[in-house]
Amino acid sequence: MLDFIQHPSLSNLGPVFKIGFLILVALYSIFAFMLLSKIRSFDRIVTFHGRSGIAFVRAFAYVFLALLLFLFVASVVIV
Amino acid sequence: MPDIFKQSAQNPTNPAKSENSPKPTSQIQPAPKVKTPISPPPQSTTNQNPLAIFTTFIKNPSGVSYAGQDPDEEIALFLRRDFGTNTPWILSTIVLIIIPLLIRFIFRATNTSFPYFQPNFIRMFTVFYYFVVAGFAFSNFLTWFFTIGMVTNKRALDIDFVDISSIKFATADLSDIIDAKYTQNGFGQSFFDYGDVDLIVQTPKEKLSFEKVPRPSEVSNVIDDLTGIKRNA
Numbered sequence: 520m521l522d523f524i525q526h527p528s529l530s531n532l533g534p535v536f537k538i539g540f541l542i543l544v545a546l547y548s549i550f551a552f553m554l555l556s557k558i559r560s561f562d563r564i565v566t567f568h569g570r571s572g573i574a575f576v577r578a579f580a581y582v583f584l585a586l587l588l589f590l591f592v593a594s595v596v597i598v
Numbered sequence: 599m600p601d602i603f604k605q606s607a608q609n610p611t612n613p614a615k616s617e618n619s620p621k622p623t624s625q626i627q628p629a630p631k632v633k634t635p636i637s638p639p640p641q642s643t644t645n646q647n648p649l650a651i652f653t654t655f656i657k658n659p660s661g662v663s664y665a666g667q668d669p670d671e672e673i674a675l676f677l678r679r680d681f682g683t684n685t686p687w688i689l690s691t692i693v694l695i696i697i698p699l700l701i702r703f704i705f706r707a708t709n710t711s712f713p714y715f716q717p718n719f720i721r722m723f724t725v726f727y728y729f730v731v732a733g734f735a736f737s738n739f740l741t742w743f744f745t746i747g748m749v750t751n752k753r754a755l756d757i758d759f760v761d762i763s764s765i766k767f768a769t770a771d772l773s774d775i776i777d778a779k780y781t782q783n784g785f786g787q788s789f790f791d792y793g794d795v796d797l798i799v800q801t802p803k804e805k806l807s808f809e810k811v812p813r814p815s816e817v818s819n820v821i822d823d824l825t826g827i828k829r830n831a
Contacts, residue, residue, distance in 0.1 A: 533714045540719070544726055547733065553762050554690070554737060561744050564755060564767060569661035572651025576743060579736065587729055597718050 544591045551584040601659045651743075654678045655812045657820070668752065675820050677747040679810040680792035687738040698724055737762060747795075749807035749821055754797055756806050774800045778821040780814035797821065 558580055568572035646660035653659070659676040705711065712720060744759035754775060758766035775797050782793035793814035795808040811817055 537719065540723060547730065550733060556782040557762060561765060563665060565662065565664045567662055569648060571661045575651065583732065583736065590725060592730065594722050597722060
């Protein structure tokens with residue numbers, strides 16, 4: 520059923536997929552950075568204090584961006 | 599008309615005529631620079647309720663302030679879209695999480711493999727895929743979290759976190775609000791008690807609406823009460 524995946528003509532596409540993957544990760548890192556900057560810009564309009572969940576949101580955004588950058592570096596090294 | 603003679607007697611404008619007032623100095627001293635916060639949260643006299651991460655409807659919230667808030671301005675109502683409106687993206691996220699597991703199951707069941715990709719590449723791609731899913735869920739969560747409506751004792755604010763590239767911020771003074779109407783469309787909105795609250799503002803071009811907020815009738819009543827108090831004042 521899935522024999523088409525193993526077709527020999529696909530062997531040439533390996534490097535293309537790898538380069539495409541690296542570009543995708545880089546672009547997605549930019550998306551994560553935009554998300555973080557959006558949170559920071561929103562902080563200038565509305566300020567949440569205490570247990571409003573903003574600390575969790577900020578922490579998640581920073582960790583997400585950091586992990587994504589780590590993934591990009593790891594992809595360059597491993598892939 | 600203010601009594602200017604009485605005022606001048608109480609607050610003498612000419613310090614030279616007053617015996618107790620300090621002598622005027624020839625040099626004009628600059629005002630000391632005091633670093634003040636941009637928008638300090640006002641001290642409220644009413645009972646306040648703490649704002650939590652999943653709060654969608656709260657009266658007199660504590661823990662939130664906005665840029666340009668007056669010192670005597672108190673937030674009477676804080677609104678977010680009803681949590682039930684998050685169901686579509688939560689379900690989509692669950693499906694997206696399951697898809698790779700399903701593909702893996704199919705490949706194992708049919709005994710098929712990717713011969714031209716190294717296992718490391720497939721692993722990295724899978725990790726990246728889950729990052730994309732996490733980003734999708736997080737951006738949707740942020741859209742819900744930051745799309746808020748607030749009603750203070752002076753104005754109504756509608757802040758829309760439209761997508762990743764734009765924030766829409768609209769305000770209207772309570773004295774400009776003529777009426778607050780609400781609509782509940784469909785079975786879901788009636789059953790879970792949420793709907794749209796439209797604020798009719800005197801300026802024709804301006805429109806303020808709190809979309810899919812919980813307890814729209816109560817929201818409408820609170821706004822009507824506040825606008826009534828403002829008009830009477």
